[in-house]
Amino acid sequence: MTHAATPPQQLADLLATCLDNHSLPGAFYNDPLVYQADLDRIWRRGWLFAGHSCQLAQPGDYITVNIDVDSLIVIRDDDGGLRALHNICRHRGTVLCHEPAGRVGRIVCPYHQWTYGRDGQLLSCRGMQPEIDKSQLGLVPAQVREVAGLVFVSLSDDPPDFEPARELIEPLARPQGMERAKIAAVRDYEIAANWKLVWDNNRECYHCNANHPQYIKANFDHYNADDATDRVREKIAAATARSEAKWAACGLAVTHRETGMAPFPDASSKGDRHGWFSANRTALVDGWVSESMDGRQIAPLMGDYADPDVGTLRIRTMPNFWNHSSCDHAVSTRLLPAGPHKTLAQVTWLVQADAVEGRDYRLEELMPFWQLTSEQDWELCSAAQRGVMSSRYTPGPLSTFKEYNVEAFRKWYVKQLAGV
Amino acid sequence: MTHAATPPQQLADLLATCLDNHSLPGAFYNDPLVYQADLDRIWRRGWLFAGHSCQLAQPGDYITVNIDVDSLIVIRDDDGGLRALHNICRHRGTVLCHEPAGRVGRIVCPYHQWTYGRDGQLLSCRGMQPEIDKSQLGLVPAQVREVAGLVFVSLSDDPPDFEPARELIEPLARPQGMERAKIAAVRDYEIAANWKLVWDNNRECYHCNANHPQYIKANFDHYNADDATDRVREKIAAATARSEAKWAACGLAVTHRETGMAPFPDASSKGDRHGWFSANRTALVDGWVSESMDGRQIAPLMGDYADPDVGTLRIRTMPNFWNHSSCDHAVSTRLLPAGPHKTLAQVTWLVQADAVEGRDYRLEELMPFWQLTSEQDWELCSAAQRGVMSSRYTPGPLSTFKEYNVEAFRKWYVKQLAGV
Amino acid sequence: MTHAATPPQQLADLLATCLDNHSLPGAFYNDPLVYQADLDRIWRRGWLFAGHSCQLAQPGDYITVNIDVDSLIVIRDDDGGLRALHNICRHRGTVLCHEPAGRVGRIVCPYHQWTYGRDGQLLSCRGMQPEIDKSQLGLVPAQVREVAGLVFVSLSDDPPDFEPARELIEPLARPQGMERAKIAAVRDYEIAANWKLVWDNNRECYHCNANHPQYIKANFDHYNADDATDRVREKIAAATARSEAKWAACGLAVTHRETGMAPFPDASSKGDRHGWFSANRTALVDGWVSESMDGRQIAPLMGDYADPDVGTLRIRTMPNFWNHSSCDHAVSTRLLPAGPHKTLAQVTWLVQADAVEGRDYRLEELMPFWQLTSEQDWELCSAAQRGVMSSRYTPGPLSTFKEYNVEAFRKWYVKQLAGV
Numbered sequence A, B, C: 001m002t003h004a005a006t007p008p009q010q011l012a013d014l015l016a017t018c019l020d021n022h023s024l025p026g027a028f029y030n031d032p033l034v035y036q037a038d039l040d041r042i043w044r045r046g047w048l049f050a051g052h053s054c055q056l057a058q059p060g061d062y063i064t065v066n067i068d069v070d071s072l073i074v075i076r077d078d079d080g081g082l083r084a085l086h087n088i089c090r091h092r093g094t095v096l097c098h099e100p101a102g103r104v105g106r107i108v109c110p111y112h113q114w115t116y117g118r119d120g121q122l123l124s125c126r127g128m129q130p131e132i133d134k135s136q137l138g139l140v141p142a143q144v145r146e147v148a149g150l151v152f153v154s155l156s157d158d159p160p161d162f163e164p165a166r167e168l169i170e171p172l173a174r175p176q177g178m179e180r181a182k183i184a185a186v187r188d189y190e191i192a193a194n195w196k197l198v199w200d201n202n203r204e205c206y207h208c209n210a211n212h213p214q215y216i217k218a219n220f221d222h223y224n225a226d227d228a229t230d231r232v233r234e235k236i237a238a239a240t241a242r243s244e245a246k247w248a249a250c251g252l253a254v255t256h257r258e259t260g261m262a263p264f265p266d267a268s269s270k271g272d273r274h275g276w277f278s279a280n281r282t283a284l285v286d287g288w289v290s291e292s293m294d295g296r297q298i299a300p301l302m303g304d305y306a307d308p309d310v311g312t313l314r315i316r317t318m319p320n321f322w323n324h325s326s327c328d329h330a331v332s333t334r335l336l337p338a339g340p341h342k343t344l345a346q347v348t349w350l351v352q353a354d355a356v357e358g359r360d361y362r363l364e365e366l367m368p369f370w371q372l373t374s375e376q377d378w379e380l381c382s383a384a385q386r387g388v389m390s391s392r393y394t395p396g397p398l399s400t401f402k403e404y405n406v407e408a409f410r411k412w413y414v415k416q417l418a419g420v
Helices: A008-015 A032-043 A163-176 A195-202 A230-249 A368-388 A404-418 B008-015 B032-043 B163-176 B195-202 B230-249 B368-388 B404-418 C008-015 C032-043 C163-176 C195-202 C230-249 C368-388 C404-418
Strands: A048-052 A061-067 A070-076 A082-086 A101-103 A122-124 A141-147 A150-154 A181-191 A277-282 A312-317 A321-325 A330-337 A343-352 B048-052 B061-067 B070-076 B082-086 B101-103 B122-124 B141-147 B150-154 B181-191 B277-282 B312-317 B321-325 B330-337 B343-352 C048-052 C061-067 C070-076 C082-086 C101-103 C122-124 C141-147 C150-154 C181-191 C277-282 C312-317 C321-325 C330-337 C343-352
Touching: A008 A032, A008 A404, A032 A330, A032 A404, A048 A061, A048 A070, A048 A330, A048 A343, A061 A330, A070 A150, A141 A163, A150 A163, A163 A277, A163 A312, A181 A368, A195 A330, A195 A343, A195 A368, A195 A404, A343 A368, B008 B032, B008 B404, B032 B330, B032 B404, B048 B061, B048 B070, B048 B330, B048 B343, B061 B330, B070 B150, B141 B163, B150 B163, B163 B277, B163 B312, B181 B368, B195 B330, B195 B343, B195 B368, B195 B404, B343 B368, C008 C032, C008 C404, C032 C330, C032 C404, C048 C061, C048 C070, C048 C330, C048 C343, C061 C330, C070 C150, C141 C163, C150 C163, C163 C277, C163 C312, C181 C368, C195 C330, C195 C343, C195 C368, C195 C404, C343 C368
Parallel strands: none
Antiparallel strands: A048 A150, A061 A070, A061 A101, A070 A082, A082 A141, A141 A150, A181 A343, A277 A312, A312 A321, A321 A330, A330 A343, B048 B150, B061 B070, B061 B101, B070 B082, B082 B141, B141 B150, B181 B343, B277 B312, B312 B321, B321 B330, B330 B343, C048 C150, C061 C070, C061 C101, C070 C082, C082 C141, C141 C150, C181 C343, C277 C312, C312 C321, C321 C330, C330 C343
16 A cells, blocks of 8 residues: 555565575565565566557557556557556546547546646646646656567666667567557456466476467477477477578578577576566477467468468567467467456457458457467466465475476566565 | 554654645555544544434434444434444444344344343343443443534544534524435445545535536536636626525525635634534525426425525535535435545435425436436546555645635645644 | 564563453454464464364365465375375475365376375476485375364374373264264355354353244253253253263263353363363253254264264364264364454264165255354354454453353463463
């Protein structure tokens, strides 16, 4: 309620209980003080995925993003730029935009009609005394960046440098053409788990074999150093080689070609505040050209693709975004924290902008692969939450073969919280 | 849970962050410690509107009033007086009366049948040892006062002097005859907002133009010093002059005759603990004799009125009551706090006691004006609550033209909390 | 959230406000810190009733028991013994068994398929590095004991000696044959009250006359030293004498033969950590052979009984169990805390194992007596909770005639919390 800083000593004492290569102690998934520290030191410092620029095509198009108690408006301004503005009137604090998305000429407070431009400037506040300085009462801006059709915001006045992320993501994601896509479907979820349990889940495919029958048909991620047979390694190498040749021919960057998941995040990379983003292109299994239920193409090719055999593009940014893109569709997942035990997830399916539902694609073919995989994961996350609340829960060991990215996430997290 | 006092220094530090002529800092609308301080220093000290004496006509008639965790029984005793009694058995604390209203011969605890008189005295406690001193185990009394059919209670053993309120309200309200009225309708609301946001809303008509299409047809309140044209001023003067002449002829007191809302509360008035009440009679716009949807009379004249042209009587008391009365009906709003972000509102419509529903009045004509206006306000209050929870909310400036009463409320509030 | 110990001084200060022969101060029913102390010093130290061994007949049969944030699996192992295991995977803490009861070959974590034997040993954790020591990663065991078909667990590594309880309960309960019974029905309740209010209610029959019309027809408990007339005493003596003669003839132990309820718990008994259990056999009123709606036998005789006239067997253990058994059925009530203001109650009806529903008994005859009595009590408990939350609640005096067991409970409770 009060946005009090977590007592530094208490936090330091808790951080000192974290063990290398083990899951986090229970307080990190349960204690409201830790949750406040997570907000202060991660969610209000870094870059957060907000949505897709194709939702913000015209001046006045906006989306709202709620990060715990904070609400942002992300809006296309009159000059075609993007703005992020705190969604609260400078008069008496009223929330301005209540819909998740819409289009406005001006931003008008429903309470007393204070009126703001699409750039956040206070244009009129009829009824106020003349000495009011309107120039001091614009909507509080937040940082906003766009890369390859993906819109990021930051609640911090001094966010990390975005350019390294742009340099990595732009060339890899350009051919996907997400900035020229359209939203085909959106599903909103309330996960009964701390946001870090969602990442613990997302950062390993150790759980895939038994829980994701759809996902493992399309991907190699669940094969790791310990269980990739020679035959599997040959398959990966063959798929990768074949893909690399094709991709190079059509100008696509070549990246992850190993067993297992690409390493991320990297708490040690590039100085103190980097390591929060990664992207790569990976081969799909032989015969699959899309993360669809049967591997067949299910929508028109997106972006610059001329051939469906482009593997999958994968992008992820800490603390709230991952995207899997096939030749014909892209799926973005956005996380938002809503309490120590509650995380909101929004899964968005994109297709080429001119694709027509029913003619060019059908939702019942487009959605199941990631809808099922996501819902399977949310169930596991909530089972984990129930367990880590136990008074007898103790951190357990992580698999060095299969959970190296859970450990990487833990290290990154501890580093953010320690503020070093 | 524990009724611990808010640490004085922490409260003093928070109060020191309040700015003149600005909305309150976020902690005042969100922090559970501030909410406890509000309970301790306002809700458990002052006079609270409980209900109407016409609900308590016969000995044994009672209503219950829940103020956060506290519950009171207000009951007509055998001598025709009113009593306020804590609604908890002196044996093991069980709540005695569960209904919002009813009639009882004796107050009997449902648990072990300890039996109390209508004056709260313990009459019998069958099964207890003989040395029990029944005279020490009566229901804990609370203070109660009645003025003009309005019943007030106080949880304090040493409440402010009620007499100044009586002196003001009684002559103004006497012709309305609320003590001879009947309850025509009641609506209960749960407002998702701190109680102070409800007052911030109630204490200005700056929001009326865009939000209250019904209300502004009947009233002049939304015209203030900055926007009352000469034509409007002439209308107000004409309506007031015409009304005053009539009212004087029938013995009605003459009061508020300005643009805007009557000033209230007045933190500086009459020493340290006054300034919590006000009342006035105001003209309605030309052609309106009732706060009904079209301004026409919709029920029989109330009380002593011989002519419908009596304007509106308005009464308000801090922290939980306002009333608008027309010639033919009266509407009371009672607020009760139920958490930092939850306020219960009860709106009650009264008509002349012998009016018969369906014959003399119809609820679909009686209720919409204040039902719509109230529900419009609750929506604004909850939008304000969502905004002031933001970590980036900062108090904004109040209009000196239109929000002088919001500022007066803020000053009154700060004074109560500071305890000076 | 964090399992912090209650500050000892704060707890000691609160305990010092407790008065002999009075209900507890409000903080004990409301304060989250006290609730945590209750968990630490009572619920995580003593023996808790978990369920009936007849639910755990075959190897692999299990039930789950949730004690606030902790969850236990109670399972029949391969050797026919009972095991209690914390229901969380040693890998990343995921809850293992989600159903209230079931049967498993092995306990397999749904997340990464770590696989445990029915004895809790980690059998396999495919995907982990070879240096992992599986012998150190078995499920955390909890203590478990069985007596007369009743299964008890303890979250403590050093629980009180169970043998004195066995010595008392076993001979008294053996003829009831609960270990050879079957579950006929289960009802789960969420009581809106602190767990101690449920015991305050359970430990006296002062409230029975007005609230339990069914119960008082069958039983003598509501007659106490102050209101048992000579005629009532004669009836009790006659019923007891008749019963004793019969019971002795068929080898049943003879016990409670007084007016009122058998004393329990006894904070002073047998040293420091005993006094948490009691059991007795009591006569029913003349003409009643079962706690059924009309006193008639409603199911086949249980266990070793050859004659329906066996009175009632009653067993109770602090902090979460009571059982009333008639000749033909047994009813167990299990309490589990779920927050300062929430207690889960499970009421279970047992009949002879080979009884067939519809032929040998009907649920509409078997259930009402205890279903009605239980639900009447839960209503009283929640009314008490609402009252003791009041800022003006003060502890009231207990009846020395009728509430000696409420006082005994209070003394036992204070002793546990003080940790002496």
